Each structure stands twice: as structure tokens, then as C-alpha cells.
Amino acid sequence: MQVIRADHLGMCFGVRDAIDLARRHADGAPLTVLGDLVHNDEVLADLRSRGVAIAHDPSDVKTHTVMVTAHGASERMLARTRAQGLDVVEATCPLVHVAHRAVRALVCRGYHPVVIGRRGHVEVRGLTDDLDAFDVVLDERDVMALAEHPRIGVAAQTTQPIDRVRKLVALIRRRFPRSDVHFIDTVCHPTKERQAAAVDLAHRCDVVIVVGGANSNNTHELVSTCQRHCSRVHHIQTESEIRPEWFAGAAAVGLTAGTSTPDEVIDRVDRRIQALTAGECR
Secondary structure, three states: OEEEEOOOOOOOHHHHHHHHHHHHHHHHOOEEEEOOOOOOHHHHHHHHHOOOEEEOOHHHOOOOEEEEOOOOOOHHHHHHHHHOOOEEEEOOOHHHHHHHHHHHHHHHOOOEEEEEOOOOOHHHHHHHOOOOOOEEEOOHHHHHOOOOOOEEEEEEOOOOOHHHHHHHHHHHHHHOOOOEEEEOOOOOHHHHHHHHHHHHHHHHOOEEEEEOOOOOHHHHHHHHHHHOOOOOEEEEOOHHHOOHHHHOOOOEEEEEEOOOOOHHHHHHHHHHHHHHHOOOOO
């Protein structure tokens, strides 16, 4: 049996930079991260082992320095955090900053903002918490519930599949033909690469293994994308979750991973699959 890795998989530069930044600051002084720096349990465990604390509200921070996660935060949250006398370090991905600027530009130009994304997700909260009025949509039902506005500005959570985003933008335009609907593409390039590679992988393989955190939105989106093209798709966080029966009769197994998944985790999963198919694991 052949194991095929996706052409693009695993950690993106924004996640790597955020982790490196947290480790450097933790080496110098006590550090608290405001929320999960990335959605990966192994990465979070490593940070805790370095003395990094995690808090979900600025009022719970006990250190002088607090770090904003790669997912970003609203200006209101940043101001509230600084008002407590805390030194704020931003690990926000630069491409999330691009999305923030896009949403602000839409509002400044008089558009009612609509964000395509997962309501309640930390990145979406960061994109919308500074807004007085907005909508968040993820599917056709959400679009059908929108109210009409003369000008509608659409942006997206950076980890949304671009195909979904384009379909929802088209649906918004059909639903409101009298409105000026302006779309700014804020889906990040690493997400587009990984989604396209996942489609290619799923077409070529009998089984696809997707490695990533249970709370990782981009990992869940990779799973959904693979499931549209392959009937045997499994989402795991570590190699210990792999089951031999998944590979029965398979000639090719695909391997992909979310943008918060460390290279060493992907390598361990790959070795486990190889060992299973060689009959070496018990």
C-alpha cells in the first residue's frame, strides 16, 4: 500500500511564527496567552511545559505580559487588555490582519458587513467585535435569513474553503439583486493551497487521513472537503487513534493535516500507517 502526502499540508507560516514568538517570550519572562495560541493540543502542552499560562479573559491574567493568539483580536479587546496595565504582544497572523483591514474598509465605504465564517470562532469574533452591526453566514440558510441593505460588503474567515465562499457570495447577489454587493477575498493563500491539494489527494486515494486538532476549523474544513471526493476519510489528532481496519483493501492512503499540526506529528502518523501496512504494529 502506498502512502501519499498532500502537496501542501501542515503548519502555515503564521502558526509557526506565533509559536516561535511565544517560546521566545516565555524564555525571557512569565507569559500568558489570551486563549489557545493555536488549536493543537500537543503545541499547547509544549507551551505549558515552558511555563506559559493560558487565560480566556484579560481579568484572569496574572503575568505582566499577555499574548494575542494567531487568530487575532478586536481593537476593543486589545484596548480592554491594555487598560489593565498589561503588556500586549500580538502573535496575530499577518493574513488575519489583512482580513481585519478589509472589513474595516468595507464599513468605512458604507457597506453593511457580512462575514462568511463560523459564528463564535475566535477569528470571527475578532473580525466582528468592533462592529456595531454585522452578519455572519456559513450556509444557504444563513444567507436566506439576511435582511436587505442597499450596500452589502462581504469578507471571509481566513480558513474558509474558497469554493464555499464564492458560492455564498453568488447566493447573496442573487438574493439581493437591487443591492450593491462588494466582495473582498480574505481567504488566506495557505488555506487555498491546502484545500486544493486535499481535493487532488482525495481523488487519488482509497482512504484519507486528516491530522489536526479537534477544535481546528481549518482541519474540519479539510475533512469536509475530502469527504466530498473520498468515502473513507478519518480525522485524527495523533497516531494513537489510527485503526488497522481503516486500510482494508486500500491501495493508496492519503495524508493531509491542518495548519496547526506540527511536522513531527505528521511524521509519526506517516510512520504508524507504514508500519501497520507492513504488519509491524500490534
